[in-house]
Amino acid sequence: MSATNQASWQRGRVVSIDPAADAIARIVLALDTPVRAEPGSHVDVRLDTGEVRSYSLVSAGADGRTVTLGVHLSPTSRGGSRFMHALRPGDELDVTAPLQNFPLRIGAPRYVLLAGGIGITAISAMGTALKGVGADYRLVYVARTRSAAAFLSELAGLHGDRLELHIDDEGTGLDVGTLVGGVDARTELYMCGPIRLMDAVRRAWVDRELPLPNLRYETFGNSGWFDAEEFVVKVPDLGVETTVGTDESLLDALERAGVDMMFDCRKGECGLCQVGIAAVDGTVDHRDVFYSEEQKTAATKLCACVSRVVRRPGAPAVPGTVTLAVH
């Protein structure tokens, strides 16, 4: 069982914590040891519970001694965002040097950067870097409301008319078909946002037969096709039956019940946490980007770190139930 990849830990001290948008905090940390932060990198932080969470680096100070994070207070928080939002200046916590699993390749003829909601935290530094090297890019930023769009004034100031804003409740929501329809085969598209948005872009990308290596993404694995609801998980071979609350993942619930789980990313990307489904009463809400569409439809496995089960339509009083197989 592992949670990070070769991370080097140090102490970080909270310099400031301010609202960046509705339910999003801008947190600046001072670090004992200077770091080198590349676009697309993130840091892991250790919570008061000892658990580890990953947060994208919005920016880093020129001397590498400060890093800025943007943290969304999730209504289904497993404890991470609640802990982060409760930090106050002067508080200390364990934090890693920047880790990279969403690298930006410099040198493409054109770029589209697509951020949905809090996904801007993973995309923002890419925009800064592309601006810095004089690249041809567009930064497409999608949000439900203007007040939920973090870092908007800084982004507008930096990117000018290269920033393309889509606000759902202002009637300017993103048309994915138009976005992908305007991309040519040499454009690289980097995206981070809700699963629904990224799924729609991936489907349009495949339909247009654009080169798959030019589509790169990072997911937070915290949004699905259905609202999160309680469901029951059973593992008959281990004598386990427990309820998965709306504020925890299936992986959390299985660990709480004493099941020894494997995991790494906890974001629906690596597949290490996958479990076999023996039976399901309800619908599996696949929230990962690990499985293909065919595998998701077959629903013989799911990624326990992000995916959930919802009740059958027409059975509002009966929670969804998934029975897992142990191989």
Ligand code: FES
């Ligand atoms: S831990 Fe990586 S997909 Fe679940």
